[in-house]
Amino acid sequence: MGISAFPSPAVSTIPNGKSIVAAAANTVYNAVAAFPVGIYTISCVSTTNATVHFMNGTTLIGSFTTASGSVTINLGTAATNIFVSINTGTDVIINIIQTGSAIATVTGTVTDITTSQTYTGTSASGYAYALIVGGGGGGGGGQYNSGNNTGRGGGGGGAGGWVSGVYPLTGSVSVTIGNAGTAGAVATAGGNGGTTTFGGVSATGGSGGAAATSSLPGAGGAAGSPNGAAGGIGGVHSGNGAAGGSSTVISPSFLVNSFTAALGGGGGGAGRFGSNGAGGGSVFGTGGNGGAGATQGVAGTNYGGGGGGGGGDAQTGGGAGAPGVVRLISY
Numbered sequence: 001m002g003i004s005a006f007p008s009p010a011v012s013t014i015p016n017g018k019s020i021v022a023a024a025a026n027t028v029y030n031a032v033a034a035f036p037v038g039i040y041t042i043s044c045v046s047t048t049n050a051t052v053h054f055m056n057g058t059t060l061i062g063s064f065t066t067a068s069g070s071v072t073i074n075l076g077t078a079a080t081n082i083f084v085s086i087n088t089g090t091d092v093i094i095n096i097i098q099t100g101s102a103i104a105t106v107t108g109t110v111t112d113i114t115t116s117q118t119y120t121g122t123s124a125s126g127y128a129y130a131l132i133v134g135g136g137g138g139g140g141g142g143q144y145n146s147g148n149n150t151g152r153g154g155g156g157g158g159a160g161g162w163v164s165g166v167y168p169l170t171g172s173v174s175v176t177i178g179n180a181g182t183a184g185a186v187a188t189a190g191g192n193g194g195t196t197t198f199g200g201v202s203a204t205g206g207s208g209g210a211a212a213t214s215s216l217p218g219a220g221g222a223a224g225s226p227n228g229a230a231g232g233i234g235g236v237h238s239g240n241g242a243a244g245g246s247s248t249v250i251s252p253s254f255l256v257n258s259f260t261a262a263l264g265g266g267g268g269g270a271g272r273f274g275s276n277g278a279g280g281g282s283v284f285g286t287g288g289n290g291g292a293g294a295t296q297g298v299a300g301t302n303y304g305g306g307g308g309g310g311g312g313d314a315q316t317g318g319g320a321g322a323p324g325v326v327r328l329i330s331y
Contacts, residue, residue: 008032009084017097022050022086035079039100043070048089052096054079072099108331114323119173119198123330130167131255131327132203133263133304134160134228135178138190139288139297139318140209140218142234142269142310147214151312153234153241153269154218154297156290157181157190157321158206159281160304161224162247162263164255167199169330178205178324181221183299183307186315187211190307193224196324206231209266209309209318218309220244220268231306232268232277232290241268241277244287244306255327258283266290266319269297269309281305288319 009029010021017040018033035054044050046069054061054075061077086092108128113119121128137157144151160178178194193205207221209231220231220242232242244265253259264281267290279287279300288298291311297319298308307319 014095017095020084020094022084022092022094024090025086025088027085029084030081031084032081035075037075037078038098039072039074040096041070041072041099042066042094042096044092044094045069048092049087050094051085053083055081108329111328113175113326114177116176119175120171121330122169122171125331126169127166128169128328128330129255130198131162131164132196132198132201133162133285133324134196134203134224135180135193135205135324136160136300136304136306136321137193137206137208137221137231138181138183138321139266139307139309140190140211141184141186141188141317142291142312143187143212143214144312144314145214150237151272152212152217152236153271153290153312154184154212154309154318155209155220155234156231156244156266156268156277156287156309157209157306158221158223158231159229159247159263159265159285159287159306160193160205160324161203161226161228162250162304163201163203163226164251173199175326180323181205181208181307181321183320184208184211184318186317190221190318193321194324196326198326205324206265206306206321212312220265221306229263229265229280231265234268234309234312235271235274237271238273239271240274241270241290241309243267243277244280246280250284255329256284263304264306266297266300266306266308269311272313276311279305279308285322291316
């Protein structure tokens with residue numbers, strides 16, 4: 001069947017896009033309309049599902065269907081015409097509006113700076129994407145009270161803060177990498193994570209988790225700034241340690257090759273008989289789990305994660321935090 005067999009809908013130009021009227025359900029309409037490469041939002045009434053097939057001549061580029069009235073798409077190839085259909089309704093208006101331009105693929109060299117130094121790297125453009133991460137705080141130690149046969153978990157260390165952006169490479173940039181917070185010994189608070197600085201931009205470290213006392217569990221360490229995450233509070237006797245928090249998702253996602261990467265605070269240590277708190281975060285810098293019973297808190301992983309608090313069934317310490325980092329993608 002040739003394209004001419006499909007009815008042509010009413011098409012009008014609206015700001016940044018086109019408006020198409022689908023007269024009847026379950027009928028495929030062919031509209032000749034140019035759509036350059038870009039980001040588009042397709043919308044219609046929420047009671048109708050509209051399907052749009054983008055074509056370049058006779059080649060299908062992609063098919064997209066609205067849900068609850070809209071869908072946002074990335075059109076990677078320019079379209080010369082579209083096929084449109086609806087599942088229900090009459091005279092349904094479908095708006096296809098360009099909401100963004102295509103973004104060129106960024107390629108570059110990835111460098112992780114893990115020691116304080118004067119960085120002298122350059123790039124073709126003179127710039128780099130940078131992710132700056134503060135050190136994670138150490139977990140606090142747990143404590144067992146033999147006088148009343150009870151135990152309390154130490155607090156998890158806070159995750160370091162993070163900040164990202166495009167920064168100039170001048171050929172001489174001062175870099176300070178935040179230290180990992182030390183693990184708290186028995187009944188001792190964890191150490192604070194250090195501040196990471198790239199040029200004039202900084203991300204502070206997470207605070208160390210508080211130590212448990214003979215009567216109170218250790219509080220979780222505070223989040224680094226900006227975008228960090230707090231550690232979890234320890235548990236009391238048969239109580240559970242709280243999970244560590246998760247930071248704001250790291251963006252742009254290509255800096256860490258993940259859409260879900262976040263830094264995590266350390267989990268709180270369990271009380272004597274409770275369950276340990278899990279470390280927060282994912283992929284790039286996870287918090288260590290709190291200690292369960294007589295076990296020590298687990299160290300934070302990769303970069304910026306907080307250490308877990310020590311368990312409360314014996315004299316146990318917390319886990320160390322993870323150090324900071326500066327990740328560069330020079331282009």
